[in-house]
Amino acid sequence: xxxxxxxxxxxxxxxxxxxxxxxxxxxxxxxxxxxxxxxxxxxxxxxxxxxxxxxxxxxxxxxxxxxxxxxxxxxxxxxxxxxxxxxxxxxxxxxxxxxxxxxxxxxxxxxxxxxxxxxxxxxxxxxxxxxxxxxxxxxxxxxxxxxxxxxxxxxxxxxxxxxxxxxxxxxxxxxxxxxxxxxxxxxxxxxxxxxxxxxxxxxxxxxxxxxxxxxxxxxxxxxxxxxxxxxxxxxxxxxxxxxxxxxxxxxxxxxxxxxxxxxxxxxxxxxxxxxxxxxxxxxxxxxxxxxxxxxxxxxxxxxxxxxxxxxxxxxxxxxxxxxxxxxxxxxxxxxxxxxxxxxxxxxxxxxxxxxxxxxxxxxxxxxxxxxxxxxxx
Numbered sequence: 001x002x003x004x005x006x007x008x009x010x011x012x013x014x015x016x017x018x019x020x021x022x023x024x025x026x027x028x029x030x031x032x033x034x035x036x037x038x039x040x041x042x043x044x045x046x047x048x049x050x051x052x053x054x055x056x057x058x059x060x061x062x063x064x065x066x067x068x069x070x071x072x073x074x075x076x077x078x079x080x081x082x083x084x085x086x087x088x089x090x091x092x093x094x095x096x097x098x099x100x101x102x103x104x105x106x107x108x109x110x111x112x113x114x115x116x117x118x119x120x121x122x123x124x125x126x127x128x129x130x131x132x133x134x135x136x137x138x139x140x141x142x143x144x145x146x147x148x149x150x151x152x153x154x155x156x157x158x159x160x161x162x163x164x165x166x167x168x169x170x171x172x173x174x175x176x177x178x179x180x181x182x183x184x185x186x187x188x189x190x191x192x193x194x195x196x197x198x199x200x201x202x203x204x205x206x207x208x209x210x211x212x213x214x215x216x217x218x219x220x221x222x223x224x225x226x227x228x229x230x231x232x233x234x235x236x237x238x239x240x241x242x243x244x245x246x247x248x249x250x251x252x253x254x255x256x257x258x259x260x261x262x263x264x265x266x267x268x269x270x271x272x273x274x275x276x277x278x279x280x281x282x283x284x285x286x287x288x289x290x291x292x293x294x295x296x297x298x299x300x301x302x303x304x305x306x307x308x309x310x311x312x313x314x315x316x317x318x319x320x321x322x323x324x325x326x327x328x329x330x331x332x333x334x335x336x337x338x339x340x341x342x343x344x345x346x347x348x349x350x351x352x353x354x355x356x357x358x359x360x361x362x363x364x365x366x367x368x369x370x371x372x373x374x375x376x377x
Contacts, residue, residue, distance in 0.1 A: 001027065003030070011265075014092055016350070017090065030055075034101070036062060050265060069096045077101050088110070091112060095131065115143045115169060116145055118142060144166065147344070164357050167353065170288065172348050172350050174269065196276055197274070198333075202299070203237060214247055216322055233261065234259050286303060290340055291342060302316070
C-alpha cells in the first residue's frame with residue numbers, strides 16, 4: 001500500500017499509520033512524498049522527529065498555482081502507480097496532494113482510503129474545503145475524527161458502510177511525541193526563559209494575502225504584546241507578504257514580540273504546551289490545543305473542526321478586528337473561562353482502529369502472526 005504525504009500536517013497523520021501498518025508482515029507500507037512542503041524545516045525535520053523512513057518516491061512538485069500543483073502531482077503519481085501497482089492508496093487531510101493522489105488512484109481502479117474525512121467548514125472559498133469534498137466523494141473508505149464528520153458524509157449521500165468513526169491520528173502523534181525526551185527538555189528550557197507568553201500563528205490567505213488585513217495584524221500584535229510577550233513562528237509565505245507590503249520593519253519594532261522561523265513538530269508542541277494562549281488560523285492547532293487544554297482563539301469565519309468549539313478550548317472569532325481579538329485575549333488570560341474536554345476517541349489509538357478495519361476489508365485477517373499471511377496490501 002502507498003501512504004501519501006505532501007504538507008506538514010500529512011506527516012503527522014501518516015506517521016502513526018505507518019508504524020501501525022509496519023507491525024504486520026502481510027502489509028508493505030511505503031511513503032510517497034509529493035514535495036508540496038520541501039525544505040527541511042517544513043518537511044525533513046518532521047520525518048526525523050516522527051521516525052518516518054525515507055520516502056520510496058519523491059515527486060518534487062512544490063511550485064505553481066493550485067491547478068498547476070494538482071496537475072503536476074497527478075502526472076508524476078501516475079508513474080509511481082504504474083511501477084508499484086499497490087492494492088490501496090491512503091490519503092490524509094485536505095491539501096492538494098490529497099485530492100490529486102486520490103483522483104489518479106481512482107481512475108486506475110485502485111481503492112482509496114481517506115483519513116480525516118467528513119470535515120466541513122462550509123466555506124467553499126477555501127481550497128481545502130474543495131479538496132475535502134471531492135476526495136470524500138471518490139474514496140472507498142472514509143475514516144472520521146469527530147461525529148460532525150459522520151453527519152456531513154451522510155448528508156452528502158455517502159453510504160454508511162464506507163464511513164468509520166475512529167478518532168484522530170493527530171492525537172496519536174501528539175501523544176507519541178509527548179513521551180519523547182526532547183519534548184520535556186525543550187519545554188523545561190522554554191518555561192525557564194519564557195514563563196508567560198501568547199503563541200501566534202497565521203498563514204491562511206484570508207488573513208495574510210491582503211495588505212489591509214496584514215496592517216491590522218501588525219496593530220493586533222502591538223496591542224497583544226502590551227498584555228504579554230508574543231511568540232510568532234512566521235510561515236515563509238506570511239513573512240514574504242509582510243516584507244512585500246513594507247510591514248516587516250513595523251513588526252520588528254514591536255517590543256515584547258519574538259519572531260522565529262518555522263519549528264519542528266516537537267518544538268512546536270512544546271510552544272503550544274507552554275503557552276498561556278494560542279491565536280491561530282490553523283486547523284490542526286485547534287485540535288492540538290483542545291487536547292493539551294490550552295485556550296485557543298481561531299481567527300476564521302468558520303471551522304471544519306466544530307468539536308473543538310463545542311467541547312474543547314477553541315473560541316472561533318469570525319469578522320475579527322483588533323479590538324475583538326484584544327478583548328477576547330484579555331478575557332481568556334485573566335478571567336475564568338471553560339477549559340474544555342477531550343473529544344471522544346482522541347485517545348492515541350486511532351491508527352490501530354484504522355489498520356484493523358483496512359485489514360478486515362482488504363486482507364480479511366486480524367492476526368499479526370508469521371504463520372498467517374495473506375496477499376500483500
